[in-house]
Structure formats: C-alpha cells, structure tokens
Amino acid sequence: MQRYFVRAEQFAGQTVVVTGEDAHHAVRVMRMRTGDRFICSNGADREALVEIVSADPHAVTARVIEERSMTAEPDVDVWIAQSLPKSDKMEFVIQKCTEIGAVRFIPFISERTVVQYDAKKEGKRLERWRKIAKEAAEQAHRNRVPDIGAPLSWKQMLILAEQADLALICHEKEETVNMRAVLARFLSGKKRARAPVALVAIGPEGGFTEREAAEAETAGFVPVRLGRTVLRTETAAMVALTCILYESGEMGD
C-alpha cells in the first residue's frame, strides 16, 4: 500500500493533511480519490491507515482509520558516518542504507576527502539528501525517516563515539579486529532500555590516514575490515550495515 511521510504538525488528532509533492503524487500519479486509503507516518512515532476525505493535488486530507504499531524497524540503531565521497555517491549511500535500515547519516570531512566543501550549496544538498532518504524510507516501508545532518569536521565526528554503544571504523590494518566477534559481543550484551546504537565510520575514496585511524582508536572506535576484498567507499557502508543487522537477528534469529 502507498505510504507517505508527513511532518508531525500535519498529523494532528484524527486528521492528516498531505501537501506539496506528496499530494501531487497521490492525486496526479496514483490517481487517488475520496475513499481511497494509504498509510501515513510522521517518520518518528506515529503511523496510521488513513482514508481520503478530500483529494486536491495541493492538499490531500484524510482521516485515521486505524493506528498501526511501528514494527518495521531493526532492533539496533545504526548510524552511518560517511566521509564525503565524490560525485553522487553520498546519495547512493543514503538511498541504499535507508532501504536496508540505517537511522542516521553523518557526513563528515576527513584528510583525504576530495570533494570541495561549498557552504553556499550546503542547504540545497542537505535538502536533496533528506528527500532521497524520505523517498527511500517510503519505498522500503520503513516507519522512520533517517536523520541527516550537515557535514561535520573530523573532530566533531569523533566525539559521536561517546553517544554510541559501539563505534566501528572501517580501516585495513595488519592485525584485523574480528568484526563478527565484536558484533556478537555487543549485541548479546546487557539489555538496554532503548535500542543500542552502533556507529560505523567509513573513509573517503583514499581511506583514512594512519594518524586518523590512531585518533579514532583513542576516541573509542574499533577498527574492522569487511572481508578480504577491497570495497569502494560507497559499498562499505551497505556491507557494514547489513552485517550489523544480520548479527542482530534482523534476517532471522
């Protein structure tokens, strides 16, 4: 069934108003009419089956038929910290990792980041990233739209390890830490009141420098490698995310 995410204020009491591109999509593309139903979510804590009471391409108003439990989310909150890659690879990471189940994207700048940071274009880019995440979440039947912030500096990114229950950094070294053992220990650990947070940091095309790797370890990141092959930067996030969700029982316990 069709699914739209709306801002919390559009979803008050027993009524929801879908506006903008989503209203256009519902009426013009999906040809929805009064009486048709869809699923509406505020992307955070409320989701319902709703029925259209008025269909206009600028605003679709619907009433709640049934509140739905939000059970499509993984039991682990995975945060993807991605050093800005070239061209449209960040969009790719956001789309694919939203489908698979990440809850937060943290773009950051590291020593070997090639992309020029352009503060003027920043707003537009962030808006585009958020649109991609929203659409991927709708398509994947997620309950939540992942959070995406503006790019952080390397030092700002490192501090996030303190907020996470496990922080991993993808970096190849001679003695590889055993990713699976680290994950198994993390996930079988003590029960928490909230979903445990796993943060994964991925380098840019040229990887992290040895100095960055050392600083990350000091900040609490565990270096891991993802198999014996060498993954492109935009592939690493998807693989790491899949491994975490697999170990957490997301693909069957």
Next chain:
Amino acid sequence: MQRYFVRAEQFAGQTVVVTGEDAHHAVRVMRMRTGDRFICSNGADREALVEIVSADPHAVTARVIEERSMTAEPDVDVWIAQSLPKSDKMEFVIQKCTEIGAVRFIPFISERTVVQYDAKKEGKRLERWRKIAKEAAEQAHRNRVPDIGAPLSWKQMLILAEQADLALICHEKEETVNMRAVLARFLSGKKRARAPVALVAIGPEGGFTEREAAEAETAGFVPVRLGRTVLRTETAAMVALTCILYESGEMGD
C-alpha cells in the same frame, strides 16, 4: 599495487603480455616503465607479481617475479541470479557484488521483467557487463573475475538449483523461512572437496509471481526474506550476498 586480469593465453610460462585498454592504462594513465611491478592474474587459477621488461601503450610485456597464492576469495561460491532490472541497475548489481565477492552472475527473464530483450544488442551488453566485472575485480583485489552469461529463461534458471548446494529465492510470504538458520545449517554442513555453491535468485522490480515462487520451491529453492524492510531489486542481491559471506565467516569467524 596495480592489478590487471589477462586471458590465460596471455600468461604463459614466466612471461605475461598485457594488451588493449589495460596496456594503455598501465603506460598512459599509471605511467609505468620498464622495471615497474604490478600484479597479474588470469582470473581463474594463476596470479603473480610481475616486472615490466618492455612498456608500450599497445602491449606491456612483463616477467614473473613471484607466484602468488590466491587467498582473497571467499570460501563459498555465491551465484547471483538476477531477473533483468530496468536501466543500468544490472551494471550496478555486477559492480557491487563483484566487489563484495560473488563468483557468477546469471541474468534471467521472469514474468514481471520489464526490460525488452533485444538479441541484437545482446552481445554488446554482455561485453559491457564483463568489462564492469573485470574492472571491479581488479579494484577489489579479487583473484577471480566473476563469470557472466547471456540471459536465461525462467525455466533454464530454475534448473541451476540442481548444480548448487543451496538455492535461495528472495520472495516475501506470510511464513518467512528463517534465512539465518538456513545459512547456518548449510555452512556448518559436511565438508566438501570444493567450495560450496549458494545460488540466490532475485526478482525484477515487481517481484516474482506466486506461480513462479511455487515453481521455484518445487525446483528446490528455499524462499527467504531479507529483513523487515522492502528492498529495491538492485539492493537485494548485495544484501543477500553479504549475509551469506558473513555467515560463512568472511567478516571474521
């Protein structure tokens, strides 16, 4: 270190001759000269560190310095059977799954395949797919270049289950088979003389029909789902492949 795959006949005795685009790449892009070294592989059963004895942009001749053991390959042979997706998504599946470690791609046509099959363009397309696999294998430091065949019919694809030790089909049903349990049982099973083969069949954008799902089960495929979210067709192959390699101990045992 730079890596080139060559055909077996280019790699005879203690000498290897790199030709075509790779020779151009080595001499013009990488600016390699006599005395420079690179890794050369026939993509199947031989890999060596070689040293250039003559560098010409049409043919680079090098001599073997040291034979290398081929240890970068996963312990499970994963075959990706992908119902032809739209636009350039097959290229994407080939590139990403080659990086991660698939050894064979089996494009096929199923009921909901949208792409028009064009026999005239077939040769060119296959050539392009193979080039993508070769380049991804070089970049990922693989020992092997995955095999890619021309698209099969649905019936032809089903028969492949007989050649595999485990055949999975990604299909959502009410009672989902537990992918992790299936994988764990498969991989902990009896030791085989060769790497076990896991075949994964992925549907097109619209998925498989119920009739196809039933036929696949009869042919020996086990239906599995990949988590609670709904993945795009081009994402499913990567996720399934990563799960299989993770369970096989590829990310640390």
